[in-house]
Amino acid sequence: xxxxxxxxxxxxxxxxxxxxxxxxxxxxxxxxxxxxxxxxxxxxxxxxxxxxxxxxxxxxxxxxxxxxxxxxxxxxxxxxxxxxxxxxxxxxxxxxxxxxxxxxxxxxxxxxxxxxxxxxxxxxxxxxxxxxxxxxxxxxxxxxxxxxxxxxxxxxxxxxxxxxxxxxxxxxxxxxxxxxxxxxxxxxxxxxxxxxxxxxxxxxxxxxxxxxxxxxxxxxxxxxxxxxxxxxxxxxxxxxxxxxxxxxxxxxxxxxxxxxxxxxxxxxxxxxxxxxxxxxxxxxxxxxxxxxxxxxxxxxxxxxxxxxxxxxxxxxxxxxxxxxxxxxxxxxxxxxxxxxxxxxxxxxxxxxxxxxxxxxxxxxxxxxxxxxxxxxxxxxxxxxxxxxxxxxxxxxxxxxxxxxxxxxxxxxxxxxxxxxxxxxxxxxxxxxxxxxxxxxxxxxxxxxxxxxxxxxxxxxxxxxxxxxxxxxxxxxxxxxxxxxxxxxxxxxxxxxxxxxxxxxxxxxxxxxxxxxxxxxxxxxxxxxxxxxxxxxxxxxxxxxxxxxxxxxxxxxxxxxxxxxxxxxxxxxxxxxxxxxxxxxxxxxxxxxxxxxxxx
Numbered sequence: 393x394x395x396x397x398x399x400x401x402x403x404x405x406x407x408x409x410x411x412x413x414x415x416x417x418x419x420x421x422x423x424x425x426x427x428x429x430x431x432x433x434x435x436x437x438x439x440x441x442x443x444x445x446x447x448x449x450x451x452x453x454x455x456x457x458x459x460x461x462x463x464x465x466x467x468x469x470x471x472x473x474x475x476x477x478x479x480x481x482x483x484x485x486x487x488x489x490x491x492x493x494x495x496x497x498x499x500x501x502x503x504x505x506x507x508x509x510x511x512x513x514x515x516x517x518x519x520x521x522x523x524x525x526x527x528x529x530x531x532x533x534x535x536x537x538x539x540x541x542x543x544x545x546x547x548x549x550x551x552x553x554x555x556x557x558x559x560x561x562x563x564x565x566x567x568x569x570x571x572x573x574x575x576x577x578x579x580x581x582x583x584x585x586x587x588x589x590x591x592x593x594x595x596x597x598x599x600x601x602x603x604x605x606x607x608x609x610x611x612x613x614x615x616x617x618x619x620x621x622x623x624x625x626x627x628x629x630x631x632x633x634x635x636x637x638x639x640x641x642x643x644x645x646x647x648x649x650x651x652x653x654x655x656x657x658x659x660x661x662x663x664x665x666x667x668x669x670x671x672x673x674x675x676x677x678x679x680x681x682x683x684x685x686x687x688x689x690x691x692x693x694x695x696x697x698x699x700x701x702x703x704x705x706x707x708x709x710x711x712x713x714x715x716x717x718x719x720x721x722x723x724x725x726x727x728x729x730x731x732x733x734x735x736x737x738x739x740x741x742x743x744x745x746x747x748x749x750x751x752x753x754x755x756x757x758x759x760x761x762x763x764x765x766x767x768x769x770x771x772x773x774x775x776x777x778x779x780x781x782x783x784x785x786x787x788x789x790x791x792x793x794x795x796x797x798x799x800x801x802x803x804x805x806x807x808x809x810x811x812x813x814x815x816x817x818x819x820x821x822x823x824x825x826x827x828x829x830x831x832x833x834x835x836x837x838x839x840x841x842x843x844x845x846x847x848x849x850x851x852x853x854x855x856x857x858x859x860x861x862x863x864x865x866x867x868x869x870x871x872x873x874x875x876x877x878x879x880x881x882x883x884x885x886x887x888x889x890x891x892x893x894x895x896x897x898x899x900x901x902x903x904x905x906x907x908x909x910x911x912x913x914x915x916x917x918x919x920x921x922x923x924x925x926x927x928x929x930x931x932x933x934x935x936x937x938x939x940x941x942x943x944x945x946x947x948x949x950x951x952x953x954x955x956x957x958x959x960x961x962x963x964x965x966x967x968x969x970x971x972x973x974x975x976x977x978x979x980x981x982x983x984x985x986x987x988x989x990x991x
Contacts, residue, residue, distance in 0.1 A: 401554060406601060408551030415544030419537050439704050442479020443486070443697060450487025456595060459484040460631045460649045468642030468784070474711065477645045478704045481652055482697045485624065489693050491596035492686030495603055520546035551600075578618040578665055582657065585622020595627035599689050603682035611685070614676040620689055621661050624653030624696075639781060640721060644711040651707060656696030724785060727752035731796040739803050743812050746797060750816055750823070753789035754870045756782060757823045760830040761866055761929065765859055767837030768922075779834040786827035793820050811943050818939040819873065822932040826866070829925045829932075836921050848910050851919055854898050854978060861891050861976045862926050869933035873940065884937035886968035891930040894976060895923045 450459045463480050466472040519542045526539030589598040602619060605611055628650035635646035668676070680688070700707065717725070730745040760782045767775055797817050805813065840846070847855065865887045872880035902919050905911040911919070 402601075402604075405551045405554030405604070406597065408547055408554055412544045412547030412551055415540060415547060419539075419541035419544055439479040439701060442476060443483040443701065446480035446483020446485075447487040448483075449480075450484040451490040456484035456488035456627060456649075459487070460646070464631065464635055464638060464642050464645045467645040468638040474641055474644050474648070475704065475708050478648055478707055479701075481645070481649050482701060484649075485652060485656075485693050486690070486697055488595050488627075489599075489686070489690040492599045492603065492682075492689050495600050496682050496686055516546045516550055519543075578621075578661065581615060581618025582622035582625075582661070585619040585624075586626040587622075588619075589623045589626025590629040595623050598623045598626065599685065603685050606680045606682055606685055609679055611680045612676065613678045613680060613684075613688075616680045616685055616688060617664070618661070620685075620692055621657040623689075624693070625650070625657055628653060639784065640715050640717065644715050647711050647714065648707060651710065652696070652700060655700060656692070659699055660692060660695060724752070724756075727789070728792055731792050733799070736796075736799055736803060739800065739805055739809050742796075742800050742803075743809060743816075746793060746800070746813075746816055749789070749793055749796075750820065751874045753786060753793065753820070753823050754873055756786055756789070757826040757830070758866050758870045760786065760827055761833070762863070764830040764833040764837065765863070767834050768840070768855070768859075771837050771841040776834055776838055779830055783827045783831045786824055790820050790824040815939055815943040818943065819936045822935045822939075825932045826929060829929050832925045833922065836918050836925075840918060843914065845915055845918060847915055847919065848905065851902060851905065851911060851915070854901065855919075855922060857976055857978055858891070858894055858898060858923070858926055861887065861894065861972070862929055865891065865930050865933045869936050873936060876940075878941060881937040881940045882964070883968055885934050886965055887972050888930040888934040890969060890972040890976060892927055893973075894978070895927045897978070898923055 446459060450456050460481055463472065463477045467474060467477050523539045523542030523546060526535045527543060528539075530536065530539070585598065588601070589595055599620075602611065602616065602623075606616070628646075631646045631649045635643045638646075667673075678684075727749045730749045735742040735745050760779055763775060763782070764779050767779070793816070797813055797820075800813055801810075865884060868880060868887070869884055871877065872884070899920065902911065902916060906913065906916050
């Protein structure tokens with residue numbers, strides 16, 4: 393068999409192995425439904441539980457990377473703290489070694505009796521037949537998913553056999569056996585383990601390939617140990633990639649996975665080679681079998697967790713030192729710290745804490761809208777990503793505040809306190825929706841950038857007028873809420889009405905430009921999307937202001953209040969509407985701005 397044929401056969405075995413492992417893991421996750429996720433973020437009250445949970449879940453889904461990527465997502469969304477994630481990640485490193493023991497089944501050989509029944513060919517055939525029956529002939533989805541698991545297992549075993557068959561002729565190849573003498577150098581072995589695993593994106597796959605190579609009789613303990621050390625570090629590659637685009641806690645969680653294996657490599661590699669320098673271990677030349685490699689991998693990972701588990705707090709502190717919080721991050725965390733459950737026993741304090749946290753939410757929503765506006769004129773990928781990131785933060789505010797306030801309603805509250813809690817519950821969803829519209833506007837900015845679109849000067853000017861009005865209503869709403877200023881709150885609805893009138897007028901103007909050929913249809917879609925989002929932002933601002941006014945007067949019929957307000961159109965309301973009409977009149981806005989600059 394030529395060298396090229398061997399390499400191609402080996403790579404085809406790796407491909408089958410990876411596909412089978414992916415198929416098996418996906419099927420297991422489908423059968424488990426959302427239970428895995430529930431276990432991951434609920435059953436982590438102590439480091440020991442976290443380690444056990446991470447071990448079991450990873451043994452089930454056959455991928456420490458998949459487990460850690462899930463955990464990164466939970467930490468990123470705020471459902472889990474960084475400290476809770478450390479235990480699960482440690483457990484995941486133990487759980488991933490189970491795959492090596494499963495693969496040992498593929499090396500059971502025999503021509504008769506029990507050995508033949510347990511051979512790879514027999515096991516794979518039986519599992520594949522049952523799997524295809526379940527997947528093709530049964531209607532129940534769970535049965536189909538179980539069939540997928542069994543087919544994945546069969547493909548995995550066939551992949552291992554293909555790899556073993558490919559390298560089997562190398563047993564007697566002198567050049568091949570001599571090549572492995574290079575890997576007795578620890579640094580070379582570690583480097584090979586890191587690079588190979590980073591390419592395959594799977595520690596289990598790398599261990600499987602190492603087990604396949606061991607059947608040639610060329611792999612000794614001196615070769616296998618440094619490669620095993622490197623495999624753990626290389627497996628961090630997909631986890632680190634998954635952290636791109638996450639918040640700082642998500643990145644810290646991904647870094648923990650790398651640190652866990654890096655520290656294990658340094659500690660055990662350093663101790664082992666230092667002791668070997670003086671003692672000169674006799675087992676260094678021991679020829680490794682698939683079982684011995686599985687044992688080495690498991691023992692190394694368990695010892696690493698055993699050494700690092702007592703230092704979970706130190707590891708947490710280290711990742712926070714490596715990825716530092718900015719002043720803005722500290723401010724955000726301070727807002728969430730206000731919503732501690734112990735404050736619920738003191739309703740006046742809890743209400744005040746809620747107001748302060750909501751002020752933080754209001755400011756974040758306003759800042760994100762302004763950030764989105766800036767993308768329309770000066771687009772950058774960094775600012776676009778920031779809008780998305782802060783939207784997740786605003787969602788987190790809504791979740792934490794909503795939970796805290798609902799818990800507070802169960803307490804013995806006075807009439808005034810009940811009104812205040814009701815006001816907050818009415819307004820948090822509107823502040824959250826402001827964040828959603830910021831994302832929508834940012835996406836329009838992204839579309840304009842990617843498609844190289846630009847509005848006409850006339851359309852650009854109209855958007856400038858409307859954007860100025862929306863900026864004012866957002867500023868006014870946030871300020872009146874933070875200051876509990878009912879007088880300022882009454883100024884919001886007249887401006888919202890004028891923004892609505894303005895949006896309708898601009899839609900008609902844009903239709904006219906489209907029919908005259910001044911603008912193209914693609915620009916028309918983007919323009920209308922912006923008008924819709926601007927109008928909805930104003931509507932949510934109105935909801936917040938009206939909730940403040942209504943709940944203060946103990947009247948919850950917002951619809952009736954707004955109808956009567958608009959129908960009357962008298963007194964202060966009419967004066968304010970006229971003032972906004974003059975300030976944000978399409979024809980007079982430019983003159984007013986020039987006059988304002990000349991003062």
